[in-house]
Structure formats: structure tokens, C-alpha cells
Amino acid sequence: MKQVKILGTGCAKCNQLADAVKAVIAREGIEASVEKVEDIQRIMAYNVLATPALVVDEEVRCKGRVPGLDELKDLLNR
Incomplete structure (x- = not known):
């Protein structure tokens, strides 16, 4: 099971990324926990200065933007 973390202070883009990640996980049937x-x-421990950020299995895969659904699928399956 993948461990997915959405790093962000609760802004609109952070919430948008969280919703998009959950949608891709559900659509693709990916086994993952989302936090x-x-x-x-905790965000600074990942050396992330721009949020939102996507962390998959403790690896920062995207920061400072909300990727599209197809790109999210690739980032989650990498």
C-alpha cells in the first residue's frame, strides 16, 4: 500500500490537490492511504518551500502546483 501525503497549510490549492489525489486513487483502484x-x-522536514506538495512513499514528487489528473496518475504509479 502506498503512503500518500498532501503537504499544505489548508489553502484552496492544497484542498484541490487532496481532492484530485483521492479521485485518481478511487478511479484507478490504487491501494493507498492519504494523509x-x-x-x-513537518512540511519543512521535507525541504518543501512551496505548497501544495505531493509526497508518495516519503519521496516528494510534486511541489508548488496542482498537476492534472493524468499527471497525478503517473506520479502515484511511478
């Missing part, structure tokens, strides 16, 4: 990380200290 939203809003604590700034």
Missing part, C-alpha cells in the same frame, strides 16, 4: 499534513514543521 494531509498541515503542520509547518
Whole structure:
């Protein structure tokens, strides 16, 4: 099972990324747990300065933007 984390302080784009990730996981049948990380200290531990960010299995795969659904699928399956 993949561990997916959405890093962000709760802004609209962070919520948009979380919704998109959940949609792709459901659509593709990917086994994953999704966690939203809003604590700034935990976000900084990933060396992320621009949110929202997508972390899959402890690897930062995207930061500072909300990718499209097809790109999210690739990022989650990489």
C-alpha cells in the first residue's frame, strides 16, 4: 500500500490537490492511504518551500502546483 501525503497549510490549492489525489486513487483502484499534513514543521522536514506538495512513499514528487489528473496518475504509479 502506498503512503500518500498532501503537504499544505489548508489553502484552496492544497484542498484541490487532496481532492484530485483521492479521485485518481478511487478511479484507478490504487491501494493507498492519504494523509494531509498541515503542520509547518513537518512540511519543512521535507525541504518543501512551496505548497501544495505531493509526497508518495516519503519521496516528494510534486511541489508548488496542482498537476492534472493524468499527471497525478503517473506520479502515484511511478
